[in-house]
Amino acid sequence: QAGLTQPPSVSKDLRQTATLTCTGNSNNVGNQGATWLQQRQGHPPKLLSHRSNNRPSGISDTFSASTSGNTASLTITGVQPEDEADYYCSAWDTSLSAWVFGGGTKLTVL
Amino acid sequence: EMQLVESGGGLVQPGGSLRLSCAASGFTFSNSWMCWVRQAPGKGLEWVASITPDGSEKYYVDSVKGRFTISRDNAKTSLYLQMSSLRAEDTAVYYCADADMVWGQGTLVTVSS
Numbered sequence A: 001q002a003g004l005t006q007p008p009s010v011s012k013d014l015r016q017t018a019t020l021t022c023t024g025n026s027n028n029v030g031n032q033g034a035t036w037l038q039q040r041q042g043h044p045p046k047l048l049s050h051r052s053n054n055r056p057s058g059i060s061d062t063f064s065a066s067t068s069g070n071t072a073s074l075t076i077t078g079v080q081p082e083d084e085a086d087y088y089c090s091a092w093d094t095s096l097s098a099w100v101f102g103g104g105t106k107l108t109v110l
Numbered sequence B: 001e002m003q004l005v006e007s008g009g010g011l012v013q014p015g016g017s018l019r020l021s022c023a024a025s026g027f028t029f030s031n032s033w034m035c036w037v038r039q040a041p042g043k044g045l046e047w048v049a050s051i052t053p054d055g056s057e058k059y060y061v062d063s064v065k066g067r068f069t070i071s072r073d074n075a076k077t078s079l080y081l082q083m084s085s086l087r088a089e090d091t092a093v094y095y096c097a098d099a100d101m102v103w104g105q106g107t108l109v110t111v112s113s
Helices: none
Strands: A009-012 A018-023 A035-039 A046-049 A063-068 A071-076 A085-093 A098-101 A105-109 B003-007 B010-012 B018-025 B034-039 B045-051 B058-060 B068-073 B078-083 B092-098 B107-111
Touching: A009 A018, A018 A085, A018 A105, A046 A063, A071 A085, A085 B045, A098 B034, A098 B045, B003 B092, B018 B034, B018 B092, B018 B107, B034 B068, B034 B078, B045 B068, B045 B078, B045 B092, B058 B068
Parallel strands: A009 A105, B010 B107
Antiparallel strands: A018 A071, A035 A046, A035 A085, A063 A071, A085 A098, A085 A105, B003 B018, B018 B078, B034 B045, B034 B092, B045 B058, B068 B078, B092 B107
């Protein structure tokens, strides 16, 4: 099953804004929206954003998600050392009847 | 608080079987599409299987079709994954999730002789 496309890595200086992208197609991101997950080293994934682009309870408002066409984006405002992690997007693909994931973006805070 | 707790992982020989369980709490389990997602050591996330809220429809990644079976018991608010004919490449942490709402902590499955 085909996946979503994410850049493998992004580096940002402390307190800069990072924007992570996730590209799919009209059967997944463009149709159903995407969720965003954060995974710190040695920990399970943590949901940062629902497909509606709303944040779950307890997620900092420094994380914001949006969708334009077939591309979803996660913006992290004022990155901090604790934001260093792998970030994954996922979406339900209506043609495959499957969840598809991006390969993940490793965010490094300099 | 929404919570999913997986259990049942462990070491199994190639060709063997294992049954994973996932106990849900804090949300209306019977309304949720549920799924299993796995992560091989050092790799990304891979969707394994999904099941509709009433259990009538099930979907699988090609690599596990015919070997894995997803099921649920809404009365017990539990999700299951029966795995058979296990292979080394099935070694991974297996997560239970309502992928749009809540994820579990994972359970490690190691397939090795």
